[in-house]
Amino acid sequence: MFPVLTVEDLSKKYGKKLVLDKISFELYPSDILGIIGPNGAGKSTLLYILLGIVSPTTGKIYYFGENFFKNRSKILYKVSFASQYISLPYSLTVEENLKVFAYLYEIPNINKTIDELLELFKLIDKKKTLTRALSSGEMMRLNLVRAFLNNPDILLLDEPTAGLDPEYVKYIGDLFKKFSQKKGLSIILTSHQLGELEKIINKALLIKNGNPIAYGNLTELFQKFGVSSLEELYFKIFV
Amino acid sequence: MIFRPKRVWSVVLRHLYLLKHSLSRWIDLLYWPTVDLLLWGFITLYLQKGGYQEGYWVFQFLGALIFWNILIRAQQGLAVGFLEDVWARNLLHIFVSPLTIFEYLLGLFIYSLFKAFIASLLMAVLAFFAFNFKIWIQGVDVFLLTACLIIFAWSIGLLTMAFILFFGQEAEILAWALALLFLPFSAVFYPVEVLPESFQAVAKLVPTSYIFETFRQILLKGYTPYVFILKAYVLVFVYFFLSVGIFILAFNFAKKTGKITKIGE
Numbered sequence: 098m099f100p101v102l103t104v105e106d107l108s109k110k111y112g113k114k115l116v117l118d119k120i121s122f123e124l125y126p127s128d129i130l131g132i133i134g135p136n137g138a139g140k141s142t143l144l145y146i147l148l149g150i151v152s153p154t155t156g157k158i159y160y161f162g163e164n165f166f167k168n169r170s171k172i173l174y175k176v177s178f179a180s181q182y183i184s185l186p187y188s189l190t191v192e193e194n195l196k197v198f199a200y201l202y203e204i205p206n207i208n209k210t211i212d213e214l215l216e217l218f219k220l221i222d223k224k225k226t227l228t229r230a231l232s233s234g235e236m237m238r239l240n241l242v243r244a245f246l247n248n249p250d251i252l253l254l255d256e257p258t259a260g261l262d263p264e265y266v267k268y269i270g271d272l273f274k275k276f277s278q279k280k281g282l283s284i285i286l287t288s289h290q291l292g293e294l295e296k297i298i299n300k301a302l303l304i305k306n307g308n309p310i311a312y313g314n315l316t317e318l319f320q321k322f323g324v325s326s327l328e329e330l331y332f333k334i335f336v
Numbered sequence: 337m338i339f340r341p342k343r344v345w346s347v348v349l350r351h352l353y354l355l356k357h358s359l360s361r362w363i364d365l366l367y368w369p370t371v372d373l374l375l376w377g378f379i380t381l382y383l384q385k386g387g388y389q390e391g392y393w394v395f396q397f398l399g400a401l402i403f404w405n406i407l408i409r410a411q412q413g414l415a416v417g418f419l420e421d422v423w424a425r426n427l428l429h430i431f432v433s434p435l436t437i438f439e440y441l442l443g444l445f446i447y448s449l450f451k452a453f454i455a456s457l458l459m460a461v462l463a464f465f466a467f468n469f470k471i472w473i474q475g476v477d478v479f480l481l482t483a484c485l486i487i488f489a490w491s492i493g494l495l496t497m498a499f500i501l502f503f504g505q506e507a508e509i510l511a512w513a514l515a516l517l518f519l520p521f522s523a524v525f526y527p528v529e530v531l532p533e534s535f536q537a538v539a540k541l542v543p544t545s546y547i548f549e550t551f552r553q554i555l556l557k558g559y560t561p562y563v564f565i566l567k568a569y570v571l572v573f574v575y576f577f578l579s580v581g582i583f584i585l586a587f588n589f590a591k592k593t594g595k596i597t598k599i600g601e
Contacts, residue, residue, distance in 0.1 A: 111593060111594060141597075142594065145594070145597050148432040149431075149432065150428060150431050150432050150591065150596055150597060151591055151592075151594045151596070151597060152588070152591045152592050170434045170435075170436055171434070173432065173433055173434040174434050178428075178429075178432045180428070183425055183426070183428045183429060184424065184425050184426070185424070185426060185429065186420070186421075186424035186426050187424060188424075198429070198433070201430075201433050201434070201435055202433065202434065243429070
């Protein structure tokens, strides 16, 4: 099986400050990789570099075997992103926001796709609602709908369950697993909710001050560090 | 005492601190009085000369106002369109999609044309019905100049966007202010000859001075000085390509420094 994403020696400096140092990993179809680290570890910066919105100082990124920096636009049709920290324009309705992005990704059957995804993320009754009237949890679910619009092969998520009620955290976690197992969707996500993260991910990359501390299959990491949960692993490495 | 001086001072202090750290607020504070004084000073000088034919003032103010508004709407269509995405914290969603920066700009150009068209149509119709002023009377030449004006407006819009990418949201005031920097030198409400010599030298480097001088000639004398149009186009393309270059530089800078992920926060 070929990796859908290969990251080689990725480093980033802001001025003289090194925020990421030689990060390398591979992502295969159906992998769910958790990027774990304390605040300021460089998790979001890594996601932004993988999305091409921040340029790396050194390193290489290959999506589906193609150089990301040479084929950015083509690759991003199959890569999507959602973050708790980024909203959609408040003065548009839920449907209008989604239509803008549907055109942007040139997806077919716009209305049908939007309705199906709004059903899936339990937002169908908010279709005509102004985005500013959504709660923070609904906004995050709308971000996820937007991220799924282009039927991505790879999904990058920054704190996707922050602000969600516990029942939605579980629902969306299950949804990620379902998409991963049945459709081969690969996911990279950051989250501070380690308990929930452990239920979803099969791989982890632990970063401290931009340095990769550990990377690999979750069960192998547990064995290597002699721990039985992600929380234990976190405290052993970071605290 | 009906008020507590220290508490009032705290309000003043809050804004003084803001001013202390904000170059754009200083510019705002000093810039508008300067522009206003220069603009109305030159208009006054022009009016003092007197002895103009009937209908002259209609063009001077109505025509000039309509054309200046085309520039402002087109420029703001670009700069404020970009700011709308900044304010909505939507830039990241846009730039992590397959959309290229050129497609994004093209979309904004089209939107700015729409805004300029709506505003100019409204003003032209109102000017006709209320003042019997027909701005479209010289068809093709007016179209040529309007196109030039819009390209210049885009150049200013691109520069504004570049400043926002360089300096962050702090620079957003330029979306309203930057075009006005060119106003005193653009001969909008008075001919270039009214300006002092040093200002005339600057006006020669500003494409809008040729555009408005030509408008004036067309509408008042029915004569088109094509050499002015040529000069305006040469200058406007220099401005346009320079501003595209500066914008791309700013966009790459914002990606390199990570500023693009922070704008709007």
